[in-house]
Amino acid sequence: MIGISLLSIAYFSKVSLEHVLISQQFNHTKAVAQNALILEARDFIEPSSVEAQNQFHRYVEEFKDPTIHEINIFDLNGRIIVSSIESKVGQSVDSASLKVLSDNEFYLISSEAGRNIILSYIPLVFNGSVLGAVEIKSELVHLLDPIQYEMNQITLRLIFIGLVILFLYYVIEWQFVIKPINYLKKQAQNLEQGNLNEPISIKTSDEFGFLANFFDQMRAKLKLSWSRITEFNEELELKVGEKTIELRNEQAKLTSSIQSLRFGFIIVNAGKNIMMSNVAASEIMGVSNDKIDFDFLVDYFGQSFDVTDSYNRSIGYKQSVISPEIDSHGKFLKVSMLPIISEEQVIGSVMVIEDVTEAVLLQRNKEEFFAVASHELRTPLTSIRGNMSLIQDYYKDQISSKEVMNMIVQAYQSSIRLISIVNDFLDASKLEQGKGLGQFEKVNLVNVIDEIIKDLNTTAKVKGLELIFSSDKQLPAVFGDESRLKEVVYNLVGNAINYTQEGRVEVEVGVDGDYLKVVVKDTGVGITAQNQGLLFKKFQQAGKSIFSRENNSSTGMGLYISKLLVNAMHGEIGLLDSSDKGSTFFFTIPIAK
Amino acid sequence: MIVEDDSFMIQLYHNLFKLEGFEVELAKDGLEALDKLKTAEKVPDIILLDIMMPRMDGFEFLRQRNKVDKLKNIPVVVLSNLFSEEDQEKIKKLGAKGFITKSEQDPKELVKKVKEYLPKS
Missing domain, CATH: 1.10.287 (Helix Hairpins)
Incomplete structure (x- = not known):
């Protein structure tokens, strides 16, 4: 901006200077004409004598101004009377030159072979009347040289002035622009480095003052935000610290729990690396902990437990693989491979090795x-x-x-x-071991019950009890072990008779979904709520009750065995209801298909 | 003939069957029974056989008996307390007429059952 304005100032100055200098050059040639010619012209202007011609030449010789190329004096008709160039005498000047004769001096600027030529015209006045005029042709370049110098001088001055202005401008700019910018820059750096305490202030009412004020507001807000963040961070760090300790404690608990497990516990990650292996694992396998890696496990279990397949199933299909008892290296082991699932992703697998040799x-x-x-x-x-x-x-x-x-x-x-x-x-x-039952076959349950009823009728009659059996006609056959079904019926009906002093025992059988349901109802003393929970339990668990039975022939195992039998035949057995007016037992057996 | 290793049981059965009018021959195990039967002039009408016995058990006795012509048609009733399903199958295959669980029977019932297995003559 400054440069451009300086240059335009210089340019316009130069143009106006040129104009002034050309005028000066013109005045100079005018003086030359008047000093050298006018006075003499009076003598020879009228008769265009050789004498006058020679005198004019002498003067031109004396004069010898290199900038002046040609001097012509012409009369009112425009005919050249004398000339610095002899051949021109007698010739006519350009018609445009004739306007000088109306007593108006003037000059023309033209170009001639790349040179700037100035043509000056000055009228010659004698006794108040114009008699002729002088035409002086001079070279402007030549003439302009001092002008150029002047101009250069002026330009230099202008440049100097420009520089001074520039310097002043810079000083002003430094004071009012750069200094506040630097100040703001420094403050911005300060802010960037987290130094938020120093207030930002420029005490001016211009844009910088406004900017600084704005900056300071920003700094204050930043400081506030920063202090909040710091506070929050501190809180967060505290919490993270607490959680980390908690986590570590949990981890320590977990680790020591895993270490104290009596079964081997090995964690394999998704990359088949052993992440953890407890003491029991190395003890069971009889190998130091650092020797346990995936390949070792594969080798150790060999064909008795396919480690690779189990691992793939747990990792790939989230399946838990649990082996039966395997005979491995003189021990009986139970091996399980269970997926570790986090956020629905399988992140590894746990291998549990249980030494069940003793069991x-x-x-x-x-x-x-x-x-x-x-x-x-x-x-x-x-x-x-x-x-x-x-x-x-x-x-x-x-x-x-x-x-x-x-x-x-x-x-x-x-x-x-x-x-x-x-x-x-x-x-x-x-039965507990899943043994003791014969082949299952189609059994007519009604016949079985009939047989038992006949068998127990005498016993019931002796006690004065009524023994009633009712059933739907044409019931389907059930699927089970006939002799064992007899035992169950015998047990339930026998118990009903045993524990009933007067009244009756009713046996009903009917269809219940896919099952036949046998219900045995008595009018006995009932079973206390406390003892109801002990029914169907092994006699050891029934405590003293077995020894307090009136009937000495009871072993206290009847219902327990009945439950084992019914369950083994995929049915259910239980107490439907019991009060002081009697008890109702039932059992179900699947209908044969 | 009664083949039984437990002396108390031998005594019991001896008394029982004598009281019921039987002529009783005793053997302490399969081997003794086999020896006695091979040399005896008169073979028994029925053999009551225990299974778990020292030297030669009931199964082996049955196997050996089947090899001797004069013995293989004598009805054998197995008396035992240990009857698993496999055992019952095995006993049947070896040609025993029947089996009685010792502990489940009163002596009189036992005699009654044994009489059922006696050849009708």
């Missing part, structure tokens, strides 16, 4: 015990029972004492009860 041996011992018990326990019991029976049957006459006979009867009954207990015990344990 398996215990189970075997138990089975062995039952085998021994069933033989070794029952044999002497059978001997007692047989001998007591033998005495009663064949030697009754030889025993005169009634008390002794009673003792023998009691010993005989106790032996039978003991045998029943042993039998029930063995039966229950077999």
Whole structure:
């Protein structure tokens, strides 16, 4: 901006200067004409003599101004009387030159072979009348040189003035623009470096003052925001710290829990790397912890547990793979592979290795015990029972004492009860192991119940009880083990008779969905709410109740075994209702398809 | 003939069957029974056989009996307390007439059942 204005100033100055200088040049030539010619012209203007011609030449020689190329004096007709160039004498000047004769001096500027030529015309006046005129042709370049110098001088001055102005401008700009900008820049850097405490202020009412004020407002807001952020961050850090500690504590708890597990616990990530392996894992496998990697596990279990396949199933299909007891390196192990799912993504797999050697041996011992018990326990019991029976049957006459006979009867009954207990015990344990049931077949349940009812009718009659059996006609057959179904019916109906002192026992059978449902209702004393929970439990769990039964022949295992049997035949058994007016039991067995 | 290793049971059955008018021969195990039967001039009408016995058990006795012509037609009733399904199948295959669970029977009932297995003559 400044440069452009300076240049235009210089340009216009130069143009007006040129004009002035050309006028000066013209005046100079005018002076030359007047000094040198006018006075002499009076003598020879009228007669165009050789003398006058020579005199004019002498003057031109004397004069010898290099800038002047040509001087012509012409009369009122425009005919050249004398000239610095002899050949021109007698010729006519350009008609345009004639206007000088009306007493008007003037000049023309033209170009001639690349040179600037100034033609000056001055009228020659004698006694108040114009007689002729002088034409002077001079070169402007030549003439202009001093002008150029002048101009350069002026230009230099102008430039200097420009520089001064520029300097002043700069000083002003520095004071009023750059300084505040620098100040603001510095403050902006300050802000950028987080130094928000120094107020920003420029005490002017211009844009910078406004900007600084705006900056300061921004700084204040920033400071406020920053302090809030800092506060928030501190709070957050505190919370994160707390959470981190909590997390670490949880992790520590988890780690020590996992370490204290009695079964092997190995975490495999999605890249088949072992993330964790507890002490039990290395103890069970008999290898140091650092030796456990995925390939080791694959080798260790070999064909007994396909580690790769299980891992792929847990990772790929979110499946849990649980092995049966496997015989591995002289131990019985149970191995599971379970997916670890986080945010519905499988992030790894947990391998759980349980050493069930003891449990398996215990189970075997138990089975062995039952085998021994069933033989070794029952044999002497059978001997007692047989001998007591033998005495009663064949030697009754030889025993005169009634008390002794009673003792023998009691010993005989106790032996039978003991045998029943042993039998029930063995039966229950077999059923618990999923054994002890015969082939399932189509069974006519109505016939089975009929048979039992006939069997127990005598017992009921002895107690003065009514035993009623009602059923829908043409019921479908059920699917189960006939002899075992008999046991269940016998048990429920037998119990109903046992625990009922007067009234009746009703047995009903009907269709219930895909099942036949048998309902046994009695008018007995009922079962207390407390004891209802103990029904269908193994006699050990029923506590003292077994020993407080009036009926000595009961083993207390009947309902438990019945439940095992019904469940094994995919049915249900339970108590429908019980009050002091009686109890209602039921069981269901699937209809044969 | 009664083949039984438990002396109390032997005593019991001996008394019982004598009281019921049977002529009773006793053997403590399968091997003794087999020896006695092979050398006996008169074979028994029925054999009551225990299963779990030392030296030679009931199964082996049945197998051996089947190889001897004069013995293989004598009805055998197995008396035991241990009857798994497999055992019952095995006993049937080896040609026993029937099986009685010892502990479930009173002596009189046992005699009654044994009599049912006796050849009608």
